[in-house]
Amino acid sequence: MTNKHSKTIFGTDSRVIILGIARMADAIGNSFLIIVLPLYIASGKVEGDFFGFSESLITGIVLGLYGLVSSFFQPLSGRISDKLGKRKLFVLAGLFIFMIANFAYTFASNYTLLLVIRAVQGFAAALTITATLALVSEVSSTKNRGGNMGVYNAFRLVGFAIGPLGSAALVENGPYNLPFIGEASGFTMAFMLAALAALLSLILVAVFVKDPEDTKPNKERMIIRFRSQEPGRFLDPIFTLGIATLFMSMGFALLAPIELVVNERLSQGAFLFSIQFSALIVSMAILQPIIGKASDKYGRKIFIVVGLVCLIPIIVFEGLATEPWHMITARSLHGLSAAMVFAPALALAGDLAKKGQVAAQLSILTVAFGLGISFGAFLAGFSIRFGFVVPFIIAACLAAIGAILVKTQVPSSQTAEN
Secondary structure, X not given: OOOOOOOEEOOEEHHHXXXXXXXXHHHHHHHHHHHHHHHHXXXXXXXXXXXXXXXXXXXXXXXXXXXXXXXHXXXXXXXXXXXXXXXXXXXXXXXXXXXXXXXXXXXXXXXXXXXXXXXXXXXHHHHHHHHHHHHHHHOOOOOOHHHHHXXXXXXXHHHHHHHHHHHHXXXXXXXXXXXXXXXXXXXXXXXXXXXXXXXXXXXXXXXXXXXXXXXXXXXXXXXXXXXXXXXXXXXXHHHHHHHHHHHHHHHHOOOHHHHHHHHHHHOOXXXXXXXXXHHHHHHHHHHHHHHHHHHHHHOOHHHHHHHHHHHHHHHHHHHHOOOHHHHHHXXXXXXXXXXXXXXXXXXXXXXXXXXXXXXXXXXXXXXHHHHHHHHHHHHHHHHHHHOOOHHHHHHHHHHHHHHHHHHHHOOOOOOOOO
């Protein structure tokens, strides 16, 4: 619940704004890697043969490992955060580890070290993500939670959109002559700036964010349900929202591991690819605060279902793209549909979560998002061999299943806060 003494900026709790700005800075650095790592692997700077896997599959594994490790640790991190009644501590710890890991890429000369660093990043994300979302949820009420989630995610997504554009330019314009360091490649510059972005985020949170006064340690057993307790429904509504988030994020993650294939198919370079990648994120960033506030007024479920239904033809169109502008258009529309799913789903899960268990129960959605990014990367890296359109058709089918599940298993109106 929002503290009556908390400061607001344009009607939004200042902690939500600061957390959003901090995550924006961190996201700039982290999204550098989504564009840079595939190029880094393809550049020949990484030595060795990883079990004879294709380059696309290796790239998918490297990108997907982050979400896989993060998803494994998020429930544990969320539960410990609930038990201690601490949010800020976990956010700071995660950002510090991010900073070290981002810089460590400058030393990654083989696949083993690359995978270790990516796994450490996943662990850092587990510390940060659940605590941050729990804090945003706890300073909100059912009347403004959708808007707050939309504002927070908008800042974060702006960072994800800026990062790929900046990283592509850095790589293409390198090497650079730096004071006291000497010559640095475009890759080294990207890794160093990613580390600096994490440091900036850490400073912002350390100086400006405090835990909510009414967030207390909780010693109750963690409650995460899979089966519904409501007659006539099979799946727990928060778990169902997690499944929908999983399927949405799988479609979100298809492009990165097949960057080189996309560029060859569309006869383009890394910069145009970065615009296509960012088009989805920019669209989401612009629309999430608007959709989040609308879900506060009109209900969450309708936006989630419509968003998932709209994803079906849009994702298929991405797989049929033959010109760069086709992909840019499709990705922009993809962002609109994903915005209709993401912020309302997080807000509805926050509405339904039990007080004192917010971090653990919201981790269902954050785990689902991370797994979706991983599975989407694995899906694209593996299934692209069967035809360019194949991973996109699979992702579209999953969006359809998600829409059916939300329609049938999630109540139309959110319950009162516990």
